[in-house]
Amino acid sequence: EPEVTQTPSHQVTQMGQEVILRCVPISNHLYFYWYRQILGQKVEFLVSFYNNEISEKSEIFDDQFSVERPDGSNFTLKIRSTKLEDSAMYFCASSDTQRTDTQYFGPGTRLTVL
């Protein structure tokens, strides 16, 4: 069964450093999303992406964040200058054109900012 994959599973970085989180969505899906979940808190929407541009973004997704689809398979989330409060689990999700609101989640990347 096709699935969303994410790398790395765990990323440790120093405050102020840039990180890139990588996702490979399900191959025939065209809608992509990033979410984050701070430990013990709810899953929060960050951004949705379709047709090589951002469709929607939340208040969390400020200028420190960017997304990119650098090739036909990868979808990345970049955090330019990490802060301690960026420590969280980051989930990528994708959906297809038939049911754009049915999203399938990857296993997540745990980001730890020291």
Add this chain to the structure above:
Amino acid sequence: QKEVEQNSGPLSVPEGAIASLNCTYSDRGSQSFFWYRQYSGKSPELIMSIYSNGDKEDGRFTAQLNKASQYVSLLIRDSQPSDSATYLCAVIGFNKFYFGSGTKLNVKP
């Protein structure tokens, strides 16, 4: 204002019982509603979606939607210990995808 609200629990039920999970949402214009299951340290896993008022059944799971009351629920029949997880209600509202904080379900053998 919280877009999606759930009782955090924990909700404890004995094995074989019916577990009832509830969720309210604030955007009256919402059209799409979802239940996800999340095991500790894992990603959300889609259980069911519902779009119309009434009940929708899938195996041991029944989702119920009442748009007038802005209320969504999930019933799990014949609960199993493997159902022990946090159940997340998600709603598309204000053109964004919102999750509730989740209800922790504990099914005791």
